[in-house]
Amino acid sequence: xxxxxxxxxxxxxxxxxxxxxxxxxxxxxxxxxxxxxxxxxxxxxxxxxxxxxxxxxxxxxxxxxxxxxxxxxxxxxxxxxxxxxxxxxxxxxxxxxxxxxxxxxxxxxxxxxxxxxxxxxxxxxxxxxxxxxxxxxxxx
Amino acid sequence: xxxxxxxxxxxxxxxxxxxxxxxxxxxxxxxxxxxxxxxxxxxxxxxxxxxxxxxxxxxxxxxxxxxxxxxxxxxxxxxxxxxxxxxxxxxxxxxxxxxxxxxxxxxxxxxxxxxxxxxxxxxxxxxxxxxxxxxxxxxx
DNA sequence: TTGATATTGAGACACAGTATCAATATCAAG
DNA sequence: CTTGATATTGATACTGTGTCTCAATATCAA
Numbered sequence: 001x002x003x004x005x006x007x008x009x010x011x012x013x014x015x016x017x018x019x020x021x022x023x024x025x026x027x028x029x030x031x032x033x034x035x036x037x038x039x040x041x042x043x044x045x046x047x048x049x050x051x052x053x054x055x056x057x058x059x060x061x062x063x064x065x066x067x068x069x070x071x072x073x074x075x076x077x078x079x080x081x082x083x084x085x086x087x088x089x090x091x092x093x094x095x096x097x098x099x100x101x102x103x104x105x106x107x108x109x110x111x112x113x114x115x116x117x118x119x120x121x122x123x124x125x126x127x128x129x130x131x132x133x134x135x136x137x138x139x140x
Numbered sequence: 141x142x143x144x145x146x147x148x149x150x151x152x153x154x155x156x157x158x159x160x161x162x163x164x165x166x167x168x169x170x171x172x173x174x175x176x177x178x179x180x181x182x183x184x185x186x187x188x189x190x191x192x193x194x195x196x197x198x199x200x201x202x203x204x205x206x207x208x209x210x211x212x213x214x215x216x217x218x219x220x221x222x223x224x225x226x227x228x229x230x231x232x233x234x235x236x237x238x239x240x241x242x243x244x245x246x247x248x249x250x251x252x253x254x255x256x257x258x259x260x261x262x263x264x265x266x267x268x269x270x271x272x273x274x275x276x277x278x279x280x
Numbered sequence: 281t282t283g284a285t286a287t288t289g290a291g292a293c294a295c296a297g298t299a300t301c302a303a304t305a306t307c308a309a310g
Numbered sequence: 311c312t313t314g315a316t317a318t319t320g321a322t323a324c325t326g327t328g329t330c331t332c333a334a335t336a337t338c339a340a
């Protein structure tokens with residue numbers, strides 16, 4: 001299912017209502033290639049003719065995350081960072097502490113070990129975040 | 141070296157000064173068994189006869205972290221969480237999303253895979269954080 | 281004892297995010 | 311189409327976590 005469908009079914013399931021604000025935000029988020037945060041999205045939404053209030057941007061981001069349309073991917077200096085992509089597979093992040101650039105990676109072996117550990121501790125995993133800090137190749 | 145020694149040598153190295161506030165905070169932190177945050181420490185410090193201002197608590201926490209006396213271990217709802225223990229080895233966390241309990245674990249295989257990935261990407265790792273969210277055994 | 285300077289406390293400030301609430305938009309039922 | 315119930319919005323006040331400022335004070339070497 002595409003993200004518009006996901007939003008529609010989430011809205012129906014919860015007895016919510018379709019609004020132009022949500023439609024506008026979804027269209028803009030779809031076009032963002034990488035990561036984004038609430039403030040950045042807010043200014044992008046209000047850059048053009050469209051206009052959505054700060055409160056609604058935050059509310060809608062939360063709604064989209066609950067609907068599975070976007071994912072909260074990490075915290076950057078106390079700021080939540082999201083990314084579009086219901087079809088995207090899970091991945092982890094490397095953050096360069098010098099230039100702040102973000103690199104994605106995924107390692108099935110690490111995932112496997114995590115599952116192993118959870119089994120051992122009888123812990124039912126619902127999600128995880130792995131973040132490696134360091135210095136990237138071009139900053140060395 | 142114990143934490144008092146670490147503080148002393150860090151202070152000397154940086155040309156800083158010994159103060160009663162720092163001593164008081166170190167004594168209290170030493171007695172905290174698990175994790176703590178700035179606000180919790182602040183109220184603990186000011187509960188008794190001792191008194192340290194909010195600003196100084198935050199400043200001193202930062203100083204202790206730089207001196208290696210405490211470690212920033214994770215972020216919990218936008219709040220930084222620390223733990224005492226210069227001798228403690230690195231470990232990762234499992235957080236129960238129901239009861240909020242925190243479990244520690246460490247897995248050398250995961251660490252190894254992380255190093256492998258960093259080598260592959262020519263990324264010089266300086267630190268990492270792995271956090272598994274889920275439901276703990278007693279909350280199932 | 282003195283002088284340089286690191287430190288402190290109090291409070292203002294910064295920032296991300298949430299709560300409040302009256303006005304408005306949506307939508308199902310008639 | 312109109313109506314009524316209610317979900318949503320925008321404006322703005324507020325919260326929580328942490329930082330900055332700056333005058334007063336404590337520390338320490340000379």
